[in-house]
Amino acid sequence: MAHSFRGGIHPDPHKETTAGRAIEALPAPPTVQIPMSMHIGVPAEPLVKAGEHVKMGQKIGDTDAFVSVPVHATVSGTVKSVGMALHPNGARVMSVIIENDGQDELEPLARAMEWQMMTQDEMIALIREAGIVGHGGAAFPTHAKIRSALGKVDAMIINAAECEPYITSDHRVMLEYADDVVAGIRILLRIFSRIRCIIAVENNKPDAVESLRRAIGADNRIKIDLLKTKYPQGGEKQLIRAVTGREVPPGKLPADAGCVVFNVDTVAAINRAFTQGLPDIQRVVTVSGSAITTPKNLLVRVGTPLSALVAACGGYREEPQKMVMGGPMMGVAQFSDEVPVIRGTNAFLAFSENEDRRVDDPVCIRCGRCVQVCPMRLLPTYLYLYASHDMWDECERMHVADCMECGACTFECPGSLHLTQMFRVAKAKAMELRRR
Amino acid sequence: MNLDKTRHLPVVTSSPHVRSTDSVRSIMLDVLISLLPALLVGVFTFGPRALVLTVISVGSCLFFEWGFSRLVHKKNPIGDLSAAVTGVLLAFNLPVAVPLWMPVVGALFAIVIVKQLYGGIGKNIFNPALAARVFLFLAWSSAMTTWTLPRAVLPWFANVADAVTGATPMAILKEGSTSGLDLMAMLTGQTGGCIGETSALALLAGGVYLLIRRVITPRIPVAYLGTVALLSLLFPKTGSGLDWMLYELLGGGLMLGAIFMATDYTTSPSTIRGQWIFGVGCGVITIVIRYFGAYNEGVSFAILLMNAFVWMIDMAAKPRRYGLRRFARLREKFGAKHAGEREAQK
Ligand code: SF4
Numbered sequence: 001m002a003h004s005f006r007g008g009i010h011p012d013p014h015k016e017t018t019a020g021r022a023i024e025a026l027p028a029p030p031t032v033q034i035p036m037s038m039h040i041g042v043p044a045e046p047l048v049k050a051g052e053h054v055k056m057g058q059k060i061g062d063t064d065a066f067v068s069v070p071v072h073a074t075v076s077g078t079v080k081s082v083g084m085a086l087h088p089n090g091a092r093v094m095s096v097i098i099e100n101d102g103q104d105e106l107e108p109l110a111r112a113m114e115w116q117m118m119t120q121d122e123m124i125a126l127i128r129e130a131g132i133v134g135h136g137g138a139a140f141p142t143h144a145k146i147r148s149a150l151g152k153v154d155a156m157i158i159n160a161a162e163c164e165p166y167i168t169s170d171h172r173v174m175l176e177y178a179d180d181v182v183a184g185i186r187i188l189l190r191i192f193s194r195i196r197c198i199i200a201v202e203n204n205k206p207d208a209v210e211s212l213r214r215a216i217g218a219d220n221r222i223k224i225d226l227l228k229t230k231y232p233q234g235g236e237k238q239l240i241r242a243v244t245g246r247e248v249p250p251g252k253l254p255a256d257a258g259c260v261v262f263n264v265d266t267v268a269a270i271n272r273a274f275t276q277g278l279p280d281i282q283r284v285v286t287v288s289g290s291a292i293t294t295p296k297n298l299l300v301r302v303g304t305p306l307s308a309l310v311a312a313c314g315g316y317r318e319e320p321q322k323m324v325m326g327g328p329m330m331g332v333a334q335f336s337d338e339v340p341v342i343r344g345t346n347a348f349l350a351f352s353e354n355e356d357r358r359v360d361d362p363v364c365i366r367c368g369r370c371v372q373v374c375p376m377r378l379l380p381t382y383l384y385l386y387a388s389h390d391m392w393d394e395c396e397r398m399h400v401a402d403c404m405e406c407g408a409c410t411f412e413c414p415g416s417l418h419l420t421q422m423f424r425v426a427k428a429k430a431m432e433l434r435r436r
Numbered sequence: 437m438n439l440d441k442t443r444h445l446p447v448v449t450s451s452p453h454v455r456s457t458d459s460v461r462s463i464m465l466d467v468l469i470s471l472l473p474a475l476l477v478g479v480f481t482f483g484p485r486a487l488v489l490t491v492i493s494v495g496s497c498l499f500f501e502w503g504f505s506r507l508v509h510k511k512n513p514i515g516d517l518s519a520a521v522t523g524v525l526l527a528f529n530l531p532v533a534v535p536l537w538m539p540v541v542g543a544l545f546a547i548v549i550v551k552q553l554y555g556g557i558g559k560n561i562f563n564p565a566l567a568a569r570v571f572l573f574l575a576w577s578s579a580m581t582t583w584t585l586p587r588a589v590l591p592w593f594a595n596v597a598d599a600v601t602g603a604t605p606m607a608i609l610k611e612g613s614t615s616g617l618d619l620m621a622m623l624t625g626q627t628g629g630c631i632g633e634t635s636a637l638a639l640l641a642g643g644v645y646l647l648i649r650r651v652i653t654p655r656i657p658v659a660y661l662g663t664v665a666l667l668s669l670l671f672p673k674t675g676s677g678l679d680w681m682l683y684e685l686l687g688g689g690l691m692l693g694a695i696f697m698a699t700d701y702t703t704s705p706s707t708i709r710g711q712w713i714f715g716v717g718c719g720v721i722t723i724v725i726r727y728f729g730a731y732n733e734g735v736s737f738a739i740l741l742m743n744a745f746v747w748m749i750d751m752a753a754k755p756r757r758y759g760l761r762r763f764a765r766l767r768e769k770f771g772a773k774h775a776g777e778r779e780a781q782k
């Protein structure tokens with residue numbers, strides 16, 4: 001029986017266009033733009049100046065802060081400039097622009113290959129040095145996650161649900177890099193000794209399960225769990241609920257429910273760091289959507305402009321009406337395709353039509369669908385009513401802060417209300433109230 | 437950015453960037469389709485006058501909806517078809533012998549007073565069609581309780597002078613008797629009653645369609661019908677509980693009420709537990725009125741009464757917050773503050 005949680009939606013998957021295509025490696029572009037902030041937490045400070053020569057994998061930014069990671073050059077070459085540049089989140093952030101010399105001269109991570117002899121502490125330090133962050137989208141520093149979970153958790157869940165429509169990058173990773181994934185898990189199992197490990201896959205990817213099974217072989221420390229295909233099955237809280245039956249208390253971390261969750265591609269990146277000395281400088285990105293000529297999965301260097309990915313997919317079939325970094329449910333709409341791929345970029349989607357069907361006169365008919373699909377079990381219809389009357393304290397009392405902005409309610413709403421957008425505002429307002 | 441002046445700027449909005457294709461219009465269209473079988477049976481049973489009344493009712497609902505929004509300078513909402521649904525339901529709740537102006541007055545009351553003055557679609561507290569029925573019933577009791585026998589020949593348009601009337605199943609049941617009642621006739625709608633309420637079979641077919649199309653969930657109808665079934669099974673007024681239960685279930689406006697009126701989105705709870713509570717409440721009140729009330733039928737009053745409590749029910753029936761243990765809210769009420777949160781960590 002497939003595991004699940006209460007609520008959720010079934011959007012059209014749109015995965016068939018890319019799921020069957022092997023990952024293609026995109027050659028490194030002539031210049032890369034590497035933001036100093038590609039993670040949740042304190043941005044890194046640039047360590048290089050314009051004109052300097054850097055090697056691939058060399059650290060070009062770092063801080064002392066705990067919730068942060070260093071940033072690395074993803075090509076070898078000359079630093080062209082260090083300054084503010086457009087980031088996929090819509091803001092201008094400090095970035096390093098490197099001109100590629102085409103040599104791919106690698107500076108591997110120090111001591112990487114000796115991990116069998118390392119202590120637990122040294123291993124976590126190496127994960128930080130490698131700049132590894134969650135590849136599922138949120139980009140939380142992995143070392144910080146590990147440290148906050150150590151000693152508190154008895155289950156490690158590898159998130160391979162990939163519940164967002166269109167995206168198949170994790171699916172391809174499981175098919176083509178299953179050995180990397182499993183090796184990465186074994187490294188993590190050394191850090192978390194005596195823990196059960198579950199790879200959680202949605203039941204629409206039987207081939208991925210097969211491929212992982214082969215890679216796991218006789219290792220009985222690693223189990224695979226099938227999940228119902230449903231959005232947001234890959235949400236951390238929903239995943240924990242589905243796999244273990246536990247729930248994360250409000251305002252707490254997964255570790256408080258005894259769980260730690262890593263994305264499959266993150267685990268593969270950990271393996272690359274420990275076995276090849278390669279920091280977090282590349283990833284697989286799904287390029288798809290109705291405006292893309294040939295949708296594909298591409299292996300790209302961090303810092304590659306999105307336009308280069310589109311060019312590798314045959315360009316735009318039609319002028320895109322909307323461009324989204326990430327999935328259609330939680331991704332961020334882009335003003336331009338001249339922003340770089342960052343560590344958390346799992347997809348770039350371009351739509352030739354406005355798929356979110358906005359209308360001029362949204363209206364709530366109180367159908368209750370939003371209530372029935374909300375995976376956090378909130379009452380979106382009432383929250384919306386309160387929020388539209390600026391009753392922020394009522395919103396707070398109805399736990400708007402629990403809203404994970406998954407968009408399920410908005411997807412389902414026949415009245416075309418933009419609920420999620422309203423809750424973003426309400427969360428900020430409720431937070432303000434609490435601070436006062 | 438490689439935009440030249442001829443390119444449009446891309447749309448930048450907040451997520452999600454996709455939506456399901458359901459709209460208010462598509463849902464209302466499904467409801468209209470689901471009402472068709474009952475309309476057909478109604479016309480077959482009570483003649484073309486039933487159709488005339490329905491057309492007048494729908495037409496005047498649409499007209500008042502359009503007229504009111506013109507008056508207050510709102511966008512014309514009739515495209516969402518919700519007024520058409522109200523129109524059909526209103527006609528279904530009229531005896532076939534009422535004068536033709538009756539649905540017009542009912543539509544005025546339903547659309548303008550019950551719906552639009554409260555703020556329009558989604559904002560009204562009471563079910564417009566039911567409220568209008570009760571209004572007409574109180575204002576013109578005799579016309580609203582003149583039940584024509586099935587297949588009596590009535591004029592299409594003229595006022596009905598001397599209808600061949602008969603007792604409805606509800607009147608017989610009220611007397612505590614079941615004599616002369618025929619289950620088969622009640623299933624197929626060959627009894628006295630309102631235009632759309634007599635055939636349980638046609639209404640059930642519509643209900644199944646709504647379930648398949650996921651317009652409604654089974655919760656409210658099951659809770660409502662289940663409660664009525666259980667109470668009448670346990671407390672039959674005469675004969676065996678099972679017979680009595682079937683008569684109570686098939687008689688009067690129960691099927692129409694449970695499947696189409698109590699499930700009205702705006703005037704029913706949106707929480708899962710709330711929908712169960714609502715359905716049970718409707719069932720209990722219906723039986724109380726049928727057994728002890730002054731009227732033969734209690735469905736309309738039961739639903740309208742429960743309508744008034746929807747907000748309260750929803751708030752009381754809020755789903756358990758993610759991350760809290762079962763009964764955390766109760767515990768919090770009786771124990772220390774934030775007990776729920778502390779419990780949840782264990
Ligand atoms: S889904 Fe939309 S229309 Fe339905 S209750 Fe929620 S907000 Fe209202």
Ligand code: SF4
Nearest residue numbers: 374403404406407409
């Ligand atoms: S966006 Fe928020 S309110 Fe809407 S379904 Fe997701 S968690 Fe619930």
